[in-house]
Amino acid sequence: MYRLTNSLPYMLNRVGVRMGDLFSRRIAGYGVTLPMYRVMAALWEKGDQRLGDLAGMTTIEISTLSRLIGEMKRRGLVTRTRLKDNARTVAINLTPKGRTLVEELIPIAVHFEEVAVRNFPSKNVSDLKTVLAEIYESLNSIEPEIEEVNKARKAAKSKA
Amino acid sequence: MYRLTNSLPYMLNRVGVRMGDLFSRRIAGYGVTLPMYRVMAALWEKGDQRLGDLAGMTTIEISTLSRLIGEMKRRGLVTRTRLKDNARTVAINLTPKGRTLVEELIPIAVHFEEVAVRNFPSKNVSDLKTVLAEIYESLNSIEPEIEEVNKARKAAKSKA
DNA sequence: ACTTGTCATTTGCAAATGCAATTATTGTTC
DNA sequence: GAACAATAATTGCATTTGCAAATGACAAGT
Structure with a gap:
């Protein structure tokens, strides 16, 4: 018999939302939202990305991401530069300030994950x-x- | 070495968003959004719930849910009645129409999940x-x- | 070279979201 | 039993979101 609470999309969503929420609060003190963290960590893992690629990597809708990058640029966390050879695409990168910040946050993410799953083999x-x-x-x-x-x-x- | 794309919150979110998105499109033709489906399926599983309980069960923020229930009531899918003995709480239930609809959608959800995981033991x-x-x-x-x-x-x- | 088409990103706008404040009811204490 | 605290739900308001349309830039066909 079907139960919503035993269906995979529901269970995934529930744990994902809850974890995201907890981690979000964990990093709020650094003035960073969870989507911002995801963007920075994605760029840290692989820099020089185009908007569409970043959207794919972070599962953030592209117009939302465009605005988010705008905000992060205003805060001096990332750069967004049109390419010279192909000016319809844009290359997004961490600034030194952004890099420093994300390297401060990553250990927190690591620790968070350790705590979250420490009861499991x-x-x-x-x-x-x-x-x-x-x-x-x-x-x-x-x-x-x-x-x-x-x-x-x-x-x-x-x-x- | 840390990689966002290998971190649990990220992976959960990514699969959850993607699955939700696919299923959402699957049921869009029935005029139902994913949160609406979740509410109906939750009520189908356990009726006569208070707003706060439903919020917990569906991981939908409580004020969002309050408005969603309002919309669903206007569409004739659920009822929302103040209790006589404790009038600050409210009991939410499926209407016959809502029940019929959700019982039409559940097999779709079951099939969706089957397809999504059919390559896995x-x-x-x-x-x-x-x-x-x-x-x-x-x-x-x-x-x-x-x-x-x-x-x-x-x-x-x-x-x- | 000029129109037409396609791709990448941005923006307009309406709808959805969430926090905080509000309302309404019940519980508690003196 | 009046004042105060606690609980449940709703609403005001500012922010965020996402679709669709617009923009800007390159590509192809004639």
Whole structure:
């Protein structure tokens, strides 16, 4: 029998929201929001990114991200420069100030995660991560299937 | 070495957002948003809930939920009635219309989940769920610890 | 070279969100 | 039992969000 509270999207969302919320509060004192942290950590991991790539990497919608980068630029955390050779794209990077800040926050993130999963065998946690990554990948392949159903519905509807 | 893309909150958020997004589009044709579905499925699982309980069950912020319930009531999906014996609380329930709709959507949710994880041994999936539930529980116990750190920071700050 | 098309990003605008303050009811204490 | 505290839900308001339209820049076809 179906139960929402036992369905995967629900469980993922619930833990994700809760963890995000806790970590968010943990770093609030540094004047940084969670999306900002994600952007900085993403740039720290891989700099010189275009807006679209960063959006993909952080799962932040692109127009939201555009504005967020604007704000972070005003705060001196990142740079946003049009490329000379291809001026319709933009390269986003950490400033030294942004780098210093994110390198202060990363140990906090590490510690946070340690605390969050300290009651679990590390094998379980690494298995969990593996499965999460695999499911994420596999979602890309089911997307067309989902869209198909929608199209079928729409077609049937417009016919009716 | 730390990588955002290998950190648990990030991975959870990413898969959760993606799954929610796909399912959201899947049910959009029924005129229902994902939060609405969650509310209906939660009420289907356990009716006669108070606002605060529903908020806890769905991880929807309470004021957002209050307005959402208002909208759903206007659409005839739920009822919201003040209790006679304790008139500061409210009991929320599905209407027959809401029940019919959610019972139409649940098989879609079941199928969606089947598709999403069909490449994985069911053992892995059930393990995953178990760990997710346990981590969620354990987060409650670390919350005070997190808050402690914040308080400590604030205290140190106001002293300085 | 000029129109047409496509890609990457930004912006306008309406809707959704969340914190804080408010309202309404119940519980407690003196 | 009057004043005060606590609980539950709602609402005001400023911020954030996301879709769709607009902008700006390169690419291709004629």
